[in-house]
Amino acid sequence: MAVFGRAYTSIAALAAAMLLTAASMHPGAVDEVAPGVFVHIGQIAEPYRDNGGDTSNWGFVVGERCVAVIDTGGSQATGAAILAAVRRQTALPVCAAIITHGHPDHLLGLASVTGSRAGFRAIASHRLPAAVAARTQTYRALAQRQLGLEAAPEIVVPGEQVNGEATIDLGGRQLQLRTWKTAHTDHDLTVYDPSTQTLFAGDLLFVGHTPVIDGNLAGWLAQTAALRGLGATRTVPGHGPVVDGKGWQAQTEYLSGLRDAVRTALRQRMPLQRAVETIAAPAGWALTEVFHRRNVTAAYSELEWEDTD
């Protein structure tokens, strides 16, 4: 039960010390973290009925011609809240929604944001459609159960895909999109606004919320240096408050600590289930009770192949 105690302590610490003011807990509340860059910090929690799927970060960037939305939250309600939040800031149209990866807490709001206007583009990694296709039934059933919906929500998949780098012009402001090798997932994409040196990292960065491995642990660690090297002075994580350049350190410690512990277990020929029961979560992270044992499982089934090639 110590784990639960830690999680609550951690959430309390976050709420007290960070940007999680009462105002920003509102499902449509945004902070202008840099000129024309608006960010909503979702709750650090699993999606469920009471939070309406508002459990991840999203934001939007306003150019001279139009607005790009980055991630869409975990329900059609969050998607609607995003459009309303844009309306409160500008009359310019939303011309793009960029999805950092296909997990439902970032993707499900797209159904409300999409089709809002002719010329609207929804953009993601070229590997997102296959990844989401393999999980559609699971995600729909999960969302229905967690959010207490009458029917399983439709999942809209972005129609435009990026492989490598791409630029979107919002009028006087260009966003740089970039896909990554397998890390948090096999289809991570980041959005960088060079004019304000703001990076939307998606779930390549977790702050406070236990990092979740649904891709490749070694790849994630290997690419963290390149992510930090993009030159961002401000990074919007997929979960948790906006951070400066030092905000990657805690996640790197979690991931490298996990990697080292799992490698030791493999050297000792410890079977998977015993490794899961033995490798404890470090203190300071929220939701370890949901994600840490799963991370050990993922790390183990990845690293047991490490010396093969």
Added chain:
Amino acid sequence: MQTRTRPLKLSLSGLVTAIAVALSLLLPTAALSADEPSPDTEQWAGIRQFLFADRPIADNAGDVVEIDAPFRAEDAAVVPIGLKAKSDQTPGRYIRKMWLLVDKNPTPIAASFELTPESGRADIETRIRLEEYTWVRVVAETSDGQLHMARKFVRAAGGCSAPAGKDMEAALARLGKVKFRLEGEPQQGKPTLAQIMVSHPNNSGMQMDQVTRLFVPPHYVRHVEVAYGGKVIMSADVDFSMSENPNLRFYFLPSNGSGELTAKVVDSKDLVFTSTLNLSKTGS
């Protein structure tokens, strides 16, 4: 922000953790068993009829066979399962077949294993996919023709965990690599643990590409056979209920600490992967 983290430690006193976990699971037993439904599911009735017709099955046969499964599937794509015989395989009495059954999976017969006295112990560990709350069962057929069942209820994963593989391109790129090794020092006449790992995406073929509206074709491991000294000691018919990169831990009876273990893996496209383990070379 600063969150303070401690490096993860692999505690030597893992036992203490295990006991603590066990205790914490025991305390709220009343609440937990409340969400454990009846094992007499519709799916089980169908499987039972299909595989065993009217043959009697001893339920809760803990004196013959047990099943190890986690309380919750932490990762829906990789759920460790152990089938454990209560006694060694002897020519006089042994388990000749074991079925691993998952009531709520799209294909509930996850695996069937054929074993011999030379298997040494009828213990198999493997990993399966599992997305719903479900009963997981083992049915063992002993050499006298009797059937014995053990079962465990497993809760679905939290988070956005899904049964699909995590890196589809990587899985395909490494397709067919086999890791085959001993987990213990082989001793004559003593059951010795070995492990076979097959790098394979193990696709179910039930996934639709949202853009093309085409189904991804199924491609999975369907048969694994291990022989020792030319005699088959374990053969398994499996399907995509097995996790990506199918993994089996099993026993065999070495003689003189020598001889060859050979493994043959066949997938749904009839691709064959083989691997050989020479015992005299592994002993040191």
